Amino acid sequence: MDLYSLTLADVAKKIKAKEVSIKEVLDDIYSRIDTVEPKVEAYITLTKEKAYERAQVLQQKLDNGEDIGPLGGVPIAIKDNISTEGVLTTCASKMLENYTPIYNATVINKLEEAGAIVIGKTNMDEFAMGSSTETSKQKETKNPWDLDRVPGGSSGGSAAAVSAQMAYASLGSDTGGSIRQPASYCSVVGLKPTYGLISRFGLIAFASSLDQIGPFARTVEDAALMLNAIAGHDEKDTTSANLEEKDYTKALVNDIKGKVVGIPTDFIREGISPDVKEAYDKAIETLKGLGAEIKEISLEYAKYSLATYYIIATAEASSNLGRYDGIRYGYRAKDFKDLDDLYRKTRTEGFGSEVKRRIMLGTYVLSSGYYDAYYKRAQQVRTLIVNNFRKAFEECDVIMIPTAPKVAFKFGAHDASPLEMYLEDIYTVPVNIAGLPGISIPGGFGENNMPIGIQFIANAFDEMNLLQVAYTFEQNTPYHNEVPTMRGGNN
Amino acid sequence: MKDYEVIIGLEVHAELSTNTKMYCNCSTEFGADPNTHCCPICTGMPGVLPVLNKKVVEYATKAGLATNCEISRFSKQDRKNYFYPDLPKAYQTSQYDLPLCIGGHLDINVNGEQKRIGITRIHIEEDAGKLIHDAYTGDTLVDMNRCAVPLIEIVSEPDIRSADEAVAYMQTLKSILEYLDVCDCKMQEGSLRCDVNLSVRPRGQKEFGTRTETKNLNSFKAIHNSIEFEIKRQIEEVENGGKIYQETRRWDDAKGIGYAMRTKEDAHDYRYFPEPDLAPIVLSEEYIQNLKDNLPEMPHIKKERYMKDFDLPEYDADILTSSIKTAKFFEEANDICNNPKAVSNWIMGDFTRMLNEKEIEIDESKVTAQNLAELISLIDKGTISSKIAKQVFEDMFETGENAKDIVEKKGLVQMSDEGAIKEIVQKVVDANPQSIADYKAGKDRAIGFLVGQIMKETKGKANPQIVNKLLLEIINK
Amino acid sequence: MSISKDEVKHIANLSKLNLTDEELEKYTNELSDIVDMANELSNIDVEGVKPTAHILDIQNVFREDIQQPSYDRELILKNAPSKDAGCVSVPKVVE
Incomplete structure (x- = not known):
């Protein structure tokens, strides 16, 4: 059996038991990357040299009888908007094509404390703005299930790398669905934790009040192990929650008898394709069969999430992306006649069209005379959506909805209309608006045998319930055992 | 317009x-x-x-x-x-x-x-x-x-x-x-x-x-x-x-x-x-209450207190309290020498002028509050005259040395030995018969001239009160 | 069009972005579509609803006033496209 096809949990055990050396694990994963990467193009940067150096240090520790941590020696991939000291961090943008952070994101330090080895930085939509990874200025990442289709986004590279078995797990970031939607498209587990559970320090900001880092993994167990490593309070992040640390592997109990699963029928009506609907209905039956109680709930304001999201996220982004001005780091235009010209040319040449669109929209909703009508109103609607969920969780333990209304689309399908692309996020965005934890797990296959994800949502900081339900569903369904075929890609 | x-x-x-x-x-x-x-x-x-x-x-x-x-x-x-x-x-x-x-x-x-x-x-x-x-x-x-x-x-x-x-x-x-x-x-x-x-x-x-x-x-x-x-x-x-x-x-x-x-x-x-x-x-x-309770005394309150506790004129109190550094300096010096008016006069007079000339603030000066207090004590005890004190202060300001050391090093201690002063007075009186005659003819100004001569002889160190007393005694004898 | 070309020009200016005539046309259309969607919210009764700026109910998150070493200047300036005399260098600022 190839090492790369093991789960994170299994490979960590083998390393610890010295059945394999860390170097062998690295050799194997990089050789897998050599084979598959030309087709999938999930990575922007590979960090081979640093990875082997770390492998050596960790192996020595292990050989000395020291504990190398729960992720000891396991190769992990990182989305290219998470700061890695001394390693290029581009956000898949021309703007940061030559930017090397001088500090590590807190999650990187935490992963390394847990013994993980960073093997590379993955492709994404430029500045995490997109739902297909097509807005990347670095690579075109393909969906491992059909190379003619997008992997989803914005964390498309991280999803594809795990799906194509080029990493045991990876980190992504989720502002409006950027972990869960590509997880769904690529048939892996994607977890977006509660806002505040994971430090954002070092995550290159898109929308500060919505962004959250989370793991991609092949199984729910692996996702729980990753969550254990990265969760926890960080003094460097004002919005990081100061809570007692938990062992999320304790949630891995194959039992949901008596759990109440909420089904927001009023919300899942529009835009859903028949194959996703079929998989979703089947999931409901599965849960019923496992002894869960299915309860219809109402999320009357959820349908306004998308509008709310595009106002809040773009407003914050327009401010967060002001710092890319060609002065302290990143791209600087070559010819300019004065300072203003430098700003304009740098930003005009350095940002892609989706990023510009969002910066302008965000600038618009914050500009003089429009603040109350858009930004303030969106924050008020946000309150209504939060209250909706709060009320729902008085009646149920978790909510189940599809992750995306359709399976992965073909490259260029939404080029004509950005708004259509935005609609792909309809089921993921409410979770960010309400700051809740959500997970997408493999939930079947639909049109053209493309994967379909099922999303569970739990109350804030109730990752335990979330993982338990997801784990039970996973253990009682076959979908996660399927591996991608990497078909297509000839045109 | x-x-x-x-x-x-x-x-x-x-x-x-x-x-x-x-x-x-x-x-x-x-x-x-x-x-x-x-x-x-x-x-x-x-x-x-x-x-x-x-x-x-x-x-x-x-x-x-x-x-x-x-x-x-x-x-x-x-x-x-x-x-x-x-x-x-x-x-x-x-x-x-x-x-x-x-x-x-x-x-x-x-x-x-x-x-x-x-x-x-x-x-x-x-x-x-x-x-x-x-x-x-x-x-x-x-x-x-x-x-x-x-x-x-x-x-x-x-x-x-x-x-x-x-x-x-x-x-x-x-x-x-x-x-x-x-x-x-x-x-x-x-x-x-x-x-x-x-x-x-x-x-x-x-x-x-x-x-x-x-x-x-x-x-x-x-x-x-x-x-x-x-x-x-x-x-x-x-x-x-x-x-x-x-x-x-x-x-x-x-x-x-x-x-x-x-x-x-x-x-x-x-x-x-x-x-x-x-x-x-x-x-x-x-x-908020805790911060309020622990606010330091504000300038206008301090000013009132200076007028009341130290019997200072409003003008003095106003200037001394206008900067916390000056007020601190004042209080520290006064704690040592217990002569608020003298400390005030020094700060408001020569000291401030010299600080302004140098464009520095009081806490940046080489003169410490203790130095000034000692200088004032020396005057109060009659060790030096006020006139000499001005000279001493200038040295203190330049060098940062304390008053006592300067006074000793330069031999500026005031002469208060009546016997020694009397000798000099007699000598000056003997050498200036015309001035004595003028004085006796009603020209009071002559006294000033004689005192000046005596101070010159003593290099300004003679205690002026004693000089005055002895001079009059000798002339009127 | 729920947003005019002039408005798009204005926000492009505020954002320090140059637009060609073609782009101006394109963005005006696209932004109008998105603003139309955003206008859905105007139908909702939000009277008396408190805006949510923070999803977590946080307050008074402070740091102690304790100094720590700064970074080496070399690192601070490492990514700067143009630098001189220990500083980042920019075209002359005219006031």
């Missing part, structure tokens, strides 16, 4: 004297090499997040309490978005609609009259970096040491009517901030500076004229002169049928002229919105 009324409001920026910056652990120290007090956070690198310095809230609250403001129980920070090379994040974290302090006032004294100036608000915000013009390349260099040094902005009501009032307001504010020890108020280093909003209108007119804003004035002289300049300019403009434009202006202190900046203010749209990376500031009654 019509009679014009001048309307002035001040926006004062005071850098808080915290150890570290507003949102990171870098030092706030002034004068370091460029870009050596910097980290990813204060230079706005991608991915960084701010965490507010606790002391910033404490210091700003104190400033609010000392200026009679209402302290907000709930306030928040907002982003003010604009592009400028000294602003690494392209937004300044400030406070927009919910500042920390609102609605206070200050009482100022101008030409013996008290006037109350309203304070609209005090909010916390971060400072920007420093731009240095590179004469060699013609480029501008950015030093980010000052980026995110914490500031409070104190916004006055448009209650000020003249340059003198503006200066008095600024002096009063400076004195209070120094008393609170929340700002070092070194105007020449820019840690206390102000923007002047000014308009004029014919007296009797209800609506305000168009105002201009002259930015970044960092000395009392610059505030005074720029206001005088701008008043004159605006009145002349109006008189000549011209128009006042709402504009941002600069003051060239060396040339003594103000000029409009080229950047257009009306192009700005700061797009304020609540800073999502920072939490609201919620202050409890207990927190």
